[in-house]
Amino acid sequence: MTTPEEIEALQVLLAKELYLEHASPLYVACTEGQVSAVQALLANADTNLVWQTPDEGWTPLHIAAAMGYDEIVSMLLAHNVPVDVLGNDDVTPLMAAAIQGQLSTVRILIDEGKANIHAVTTDGTTVLHGAVHNHHLACVEALLGYGADVNAVDAQGISALEIASSAGDLEMIEAFAAKASAPLHLQQTATDGTTAVHAAALHGHADVVAWLVDHGCLADAANEMGLTPLYLAAQEGFGNVVLLLLAKEADANAISNVDGFTPLMIAAQMGHLSVVELLHKHGADLTYHTSDGWDALYVAVQNGHDAVLAFLVAHGAKADATYKACAAFLAPAQEGHLACVSYLLDQAQVPVDGPQEMGWSPLHIAVVHDKADVASCLVAHGANVNVAENQMGGTPLHVAAEMGNLSMVQFLVEHGANTSATLKDGSTPLDTAKSVGLEAELGPYLS
Numbered sequence: 001m002t003t004p005e006e007i008e009a010l011q012v013l014l015a016k017e018l019y020l021e022h023a024s025p026l027y028v029a030c031t032e033g034q035v036s037a038v039q040a041l042l043a044n045a046d047t048n049l050v051w052q053t054p055d056e057g058w059t060p061l062h063i064a065a066a067m068g069y070d071e072i073v074s075m076l077l078a079h080n081v082p083v084d085v086l087g088n089d090d091v092t093p094l095m096a097a098a099i100q101g102q103l104s105t106v107r108i109l110i111d112e113g114k115a116n117i118h119a120v121t122t123d124g125t126t127v128l129h130g131a132v133h134n135h136h137l138a139c140v141e142a143l144l145g146y147g148a149d150v151n152a153v154d155a156q157g158i159s160a161l162e163i164a165s166s167a168g169d170l171e172m173i174e175a176f177a178a179k180a181s182a183p184l185h186l187q188q189t190a191t192d193g194t195t196a197v198h199a200a201a202l203h204g205h206a207d208v209v210a211w212l213v214d215h216g217c218l219a220d221a222a223n224e225m226g227l228t229p230l231y232l233a234a235q236e237g238f239g240n241v242v243l244l245l246l247a248k249e250a251d252a253n254a255i256s257n258v259d260g261f262t263p264l265m266i267a268a269q270m271g272h273l274s275v276v277e278l279l280h281k282h283g284a285d286l287t288y289h290t291s292d293g294w295d296a297l298y299v300a301v302q303n304g305h306d307a308v309l310a311f312l313v314a315h316g317a318k319a320d321a322t323y324k325a326c327a328a329f330l331a332p333a334q335e336g337h338l339a340c341v342s343y344l345l346d347q348a349q350v351p352v353d354g355p356q357e358m359g360w361s362p363l364h365i366a367v368v369h370d371k372a373d374v375a376s377c378l379v380a381h382g383a384n385v386n387v388a389e390n391q392m393g394g395t396p397l398h399v400a401a402e403m404g405n406l407s408m409v410q411f412l413v414e415h416g417a418n419t420s421a422t423l424k425d426g427s428t429p430l431d432t433a434k435s436v437g438l439e440a441e442l443g444p445y446l447s
Helices: 004-014 025-032 035-043 060-067 070-078 093-099 103-111 127-133 137-145 160-167 170-179 196-202 206-214 229-236 239-247 263-270 273-281 296-302 306-314 320-328 334-346 362-368 372-380 396-403 406-414 429-435 439-446
Strands: none
Touching: 025 035, 025 060, 035 070, 060 070, 060 093, 070 103, 093 103, 093 127, 093 137, 103 137, 127 137, 127 160, 137 170, 160 170, 160 196, 160 206, 170 206, 196 206, 196 229, 196 239, 206 239, 229 239, 229 263, 229 273, 239 273, 263 273, 263 296, 273 306, 296 306, 296 334, 306 334, 334 372, 362 372, 362 396, 372 406, 396 406, 396 429, 396 439, 406 439, 429 439
16 A cells, blocks of 8 residues: 555656656656655556666666665665666666765675676676776775676776776775785786876876886886887876886887887977986987987977977987978977077077978978068078079079968068079069969069
């Protein structure tokens, strides 16, 4: 017989018409934690309908487990609701509880319902993974006590250890080592070859890196791209992790498989001066270059890192072979590149008209990229405004005319550009302007 309390709960529930458009009354009652309403509904429910999945993909048991409504979970289990019923992405109620850190619910599902602690989602995520991802240490310890596999991996080969290492959760990692029923696989790699040390180094967790290496992980393991933990730490600018790995004898000159970069090169490219200094102090080769001719100086200049440039030159890097990177100015930070240009000209004494890139001088390249400040700096240092590139014979003025860059045309003419200079086919800058329909705009300056 339905009690007055249950009748009142049902009346409240039935007033929630919006919910009822999308889910059963039982589902809504579980969402609201309405114990009396659930009890009344179960008393008259078809047990075959109790566990049906609404549009959202979760059953009443899923939502009750996720919310930690233990009494309702026990009621549903007592009515023979399938404990391992699958929701969206094959998530089970136990996973839902673990993800939300509902420790007592986790225990009820396992103790009363015999839930499968080894269940996995469509992407291979385990119950333990869900708890680790969300930093629920108590749930993790409980799951390990029930026999959860600490070394299980998802579809990408990622283990609970790698998840915790990425998050910097040392307490969680120590729990794995202390409470798991099987030894922790410290050398485990994901499908891309990354290890827990990679994950910790990438996110700057020095304490986790230290623990892992001290307990047997390789400090110098390389993933499929040839990237070591040291490379990743250098890339992100984590000097404390870099120093730690170098102290653990990580190779400062390890070369990646993809672009041939070393830790020093990636640190220089990213502008991490303190890391560049650390790597140099521990034997990183400043003169190394890739098969494409790129070196640490090249990538520092290309990205406008003048402080890194100054350090490298001061410690023996050769600037003259790298000046073309400064002339390219491909990165958006014009001020940074200008500082690099000034340093190379004033301190490194590189030739202002070279070396050339495909026959183009630095001034040509400054003009084509519309870097007015850089062009002005080059001219102030004696750049030849009439230098001709060796393919078509074009001068910087030809380039400015072709681009319709009036201000650059004016600048070059004011600084002595020869308006009569010709290409190999005899074309003058005015002819070039005519060919692109800009005679009216540029003609007065090119005649």
